[in-house]
Amino acid sequence: xxxxxxxxxxxxxxxxxxxxxxxxxxxxxxxxxxxxxxxxxxxxxxxxxxxxxxxxxxxxxxxxxxxxxxxxxxxxxxxxxxxxxxxxxxxxxxxxxxxxxxxxxxxxxxxxxxxxxxxxxxxxxxxxxxxxxxxxxxxxxxxxxxxxxxxxxxxxxxxxxxxxxxxxxxxxxxxxxxxxxxxxxxxxxxxxxxxxxxxxxxxxxxxxxxxxxxxxxxxxxxxxxxxxxxxxxxxxxxxxxxxxxxxxxxxxxxxxxxxxxxxxxxxxxxxxxxxxxxxx
Numbered sequence: 001x002x003x004x005x006x007x008x009x010x011x012x013x014x015x016x017x018x019x020x021x022x023x024x025x026x027x028x029x030x031x032x033x034x035x036x037x038x039x040x041x042x043x044x045x046x047x048x049x050x051x052x053x054x055x056x057x058x059x060x061x062x063x064x065x066x067x068x069x070x071x072x073x074x075x076x077x078x079x080x081x082x083x084x085x086x087x088x089x090x091x092x093x094x095x096x097x098x099x100x101x102x103x104x105x106x107x108x109x110x111x112x113x114x115x116x117x118x119x120x121x122x123x124x125x126x127x128x129x130x131x132x133x134x135x136x137x138x139x140x141x142x143x144x145x146x147x148x149x150x151x152x153x154x155x156x157x158x159x160x161x162x163x164x165x166x167x168x169x170x171x172x173x174x175x176x177x178x179x180x181x182x183x184x185x186x187x188x189x190x191x192x193x194x195x196x197x198x199x200x201x202x203x204x205x206x207x208x209x210x211x212x213x214x215x216x217x218x219x220x221x222x223x224x225x226x227x228x229x230x231x232x233x234x235x236x237x238x239x240x241x242x243x244x245x246x247x248x249x250x251x252x253x254x255x256x257x258x259x260x261x262x263x264x265x266x267x268x269x270x271x272x273x274x275x276x277x278x279x280x
Contacts, residue, residue: 011244020130020250023138024236027194028206030145032232033152034187035211036224040163045095046080046184047207049102050191051200053079055109069192076188079105081181130198130250144193148186159183160221202251206232209258216262216269231261 011017038044057075061068079101086101087094133141152159162169162179170176187207194203214227239254246253 007245008241011241016131017240017244019133019135019138021237021240023130023133023141024198024240024250024254025233026142026145027198027203028210028232028236029229030149030190031194031203031206032210032228033149033225034190035207035209035232036214036221036228037152037159037163037183037211038187038207039211039215040160040221041183044208044212045098046083047187047191048204049083049098050076050079050188051195051203051207052102052106052109054192054195056105056112057109059109059112072192072195073188075105076192077185080184080188084180084184130202141193144189148190151182151186155179155182199251202255205255205258209235209255209262213258213262213265216265231258231265235261 012021034047038047054072054075057071057073057078058068059071060075061071083094083097083101086092086097090097158169158174158179161172162174162176162183166176166180169179191203191207194206198206210228210232211224213231214224217227218224235257236254239257240250242248242257243250243253
């Protein structure tokens, strides 16, 4: 029993592991909340798109000497707003527009990063370095995550109605266009805030896996939010512990745990569906 206890406690005797765990939990909570809305709205791909589209902004920010997060945020906002504009002014479907935009912007970003000889490492952008998160980066991540989570919870009913039925939301007087772009703006801010610590791969997983997993287990949106947060936080804790004992990268370890939890949830949903009585 003591060996099992030490297995879970040993990693967090180190300051960098404790800070990494706290950062992972904060990121897990805010991304899990967003994940439910992305799944409900059918926007799962847009988190992927924005995550990749920030790369040109990071490169430009380096060139003109401004903070990376400013360039990344502007680039992410451009991608999300451009998607909406093209979709509303053409016959092209939204997922197709996102695929074109994010792949094009990501390709441009790769060329810029490799040709202008920046100190930006693609591996850090892709996989992050949550163990190397500084105190200032940690504080910034916490503050922005709290603000975004507070806005989501304060406007929860409006966001739910907008995601379920935008037409009905407009009929009852909600500012649908404002809510649309508010969600996209907060999503962009969430991604660029967590990118330094988590990397593109982990951010994408955290914006998709918890919501999909919770969607398999419940039909109530409020319960879906709770399950998504629990799944995301659990995966972050277990993934951090596993990464320590295997001497592996923390981000990919968390992603693997999330994937395993999703598979287990899928199997459980099939079992529960099979046990339901069949109506004639």
